[in-house]
Amino acid sequence: MKARVKVFLFTEYLMCLLLALYLGINFSNNFNLENFLFMILILFIINNVSLFFNSITNIVTSIVLPVLLPAMVLLDPFWVAIIAGIGTIEIKYRDNSFIWYKFVFNRTMLFLAGGLAALVFNLCNNLMDLNFMFLPLLIASLIYFFINHFLLYTVLRFSENERSLYFIEISKNLISSYFLGLVLYYSYSFFGKVFFILMIVLIYVIKDFLYSSLRQLNSYTQIVESFLKVIDSKDNYTEGHCKRVSIYTHILCQEMKLRKTLLERIVNIAKIHDIGKIYVDDQILKSSDNLSIEEYEKMKKHSVYGYEILKDIDIMKEDVDIILNHHERYDGGGYPYGNSGDDIPLGARVLSICDAFDVMTTGRSYKPSMNKEEVIEELRKCAGGQFDPDITEVMIKLINKDVFDDSFKEIEENNNYQLSLNYS
Numbered sequence: 001m002k003a004r005v006k007v008f009l010f011t012e013y014l015m016c017l018l019l020a021l022y023l024g025i026n027f028s029n030n031f032n033l034e035n036f037l038f039m040i041l042i043l044f045i046i047n048n049v050s051l052f053f054n055s056i057t058n059i060v061t062s063i064v065l066p067v068l069l070p071a072m073v074l075l076d077p078f079w080v081a082i083i084a085g086i087g088t089i090e091i092k093y094r095d096n097s098f099i100w101y102k103f104v105f106n107r108t109m110l111f112l113a114g115g116l117a118a119l120v121f122n123l124c125n126n127l128m129d130l131n132f133m134f135l136p137l138l139i140a141s142l143i144y145f146f147i148n149h150f151l152l153y154t155v156l157r158f159s160e161n162e163r164s165l166y167f168i169e170i171s172k173n174l175i176s177s178y179f180l181g182l183v184l185y186y187s188y189s190f191f192g193k194v195f196f197i198l199m200i201v202l203i204y205v206i207k208d209f210l211y212s213s214l215r216q217l218n219s220y221t222q223i224v225e226s227f228l229k230v231i232d233s234k235d236n237y238t239e240g241h242c243k244r245v246s247i248y249t250h251i252l253c254q255e256m257k258l259r260k261t262l263l264e265r266i267v268n269i270a271k272i273h274d275i276g277k278i279y280v281d282d283q284i285l286k287s288s289d290n291l292s293i294e295e296y297e298k299m300k301k302h303s304v305y306g307y308e309i310l311k312d313i314d315i316m317k318e319d320v321d322i323i324l325n326h327h328e329r330y331d332g333g334g335y336p337y338g339n340s341g342d343d344i345p346l347g348a349r350v351l352s353i354c355d356a357f358d359v360m361t362t363g364r365s366y367k368p369s370m371n372k373e374e375v376i377e378e379l380r381k382c383a384g385g386q387f388d389p390d391i392t393e394v395m396i397k398l399i400n401k402d403v404f405d406d407s408f409k410e411i412e413e414n415n416n417y418q419l420s421l422n423y424s
């Protein structure tokens with residue numbers, strides 16, 4: 001263990017001892033054995049049944065604070081600190097590696113956070129003399145979260161085990177913990193212990209449900225990122241093209257005011273819409289501007305290949321039709337099936353315009369990139385034929401609003417660079 005970690009831990013243990021002495025002497029009179037044992041037992045059971053785990057940020061969001069908030073109202077700070085320190089002990093059946101200093105650190109950290117939060121609640125409550133305790137409990141929750149995360153963050157930084165704190169996630173946890181704490185407190189004080197336990201079971205069911213959807217969303221993003229790497233390893237241009245198309249898709253979907261969930265799904269699929277090209281021969285991919293009829297037929301299969309790759313992934317099932325249809329035309333003249341109009345999924349109609357927009361603005365070796373006016377003209381020409389006319393109008397509106405000017409600027413710079421190379 002590093003010397004600075006030792007110094008930090010020693011300081012923390014010392015603070016914990018001082019706080020225990022201070023609270024023990026001044027804030028331990030209000031004690032009810034029944035409430036104390038009930039709270040400590042509930043916390044212990046909750047911590048050992050399952051922990052709520054946030055898959056995106058890896059911050060453990062247990063239900064410690066919601067149980068501590070009612071305890072703060074019912075007991076003196078000294079007993080709340082003991083509940084926080086001891087009630088949170090976890091018995092890990094599968095993990096035999098018991099590290100004593102980690103164990104002591106967790107106990108003292110929770111003792112400090114719980115004890116100081118309860119002390120502040122006590123002082124605020126006496127000072128404000130309010131019949132309802134929403135504000136003192138909110139202040140106590142802030143103190144608990146601050147101390148908890150500060151100690152955790154510092155010890156991890158000192159041991160050079162880098163870990164970022166996601167303040168948005170922490171704030172969300174703080175707000176949800178605070179409201180859960182209020183619900184639990186009122187359940188306990190108005191309806192008794194049985195109702196309190198029922199509320200905790202209900203919270204578990206809801207949280208588990210929320211967690212499973214969060215995990216699903218996370219694995220969706222991970223799958224997309226992995227496929228992006230596969231595309232990149234095969235063909236660098238396609239990766240860049242897919243990324244740009246997904247950005248355009250995002251902007252267009254926002255302007256169309258699509259539901260957030262639908263928008264996210266279309267944008268995620270846009271990121272890998274040409275995934276099927278990994279099955280197309282390198283030779284065909286690299287000379288994609290100058291293909292024979294036979295080679296072009298092979299290239300056209302990439303939308304079906306993409307569909308085949310993703311169709312068996314459960315969480316993508318609903319969206320693979322977008323990939324399958326992204327080269328269909330509004331007038332029915334596209335491929336692979338010649339679908340037309342609204343038979344083409346909305347996501348595919350959006351994607352098709354953004355896909356073409358990227359091709360127009362980046363150009364091909366046989367065809368230079370187009371400027372703003374030329375792109376608008378081309379889109380107008382293709383509205384109702386290749387593209388959905390309504391979505392095309394939204395896209396043109398965005399171009400006119402200069403939303404995509406960066407893309408045009410980059411292209412102009414590239415063209416000027418090419419020009420100067422040709423003349424040098």
Ligand SMILES: [Fe+2]
Nearest residue numbers: 273274326327
């Ligand atoms: Fe494509």
Ligand SMILES: [Fe+2]
Nearest residue numbers: 241273274355
């Ligand atoms: Fe594409």
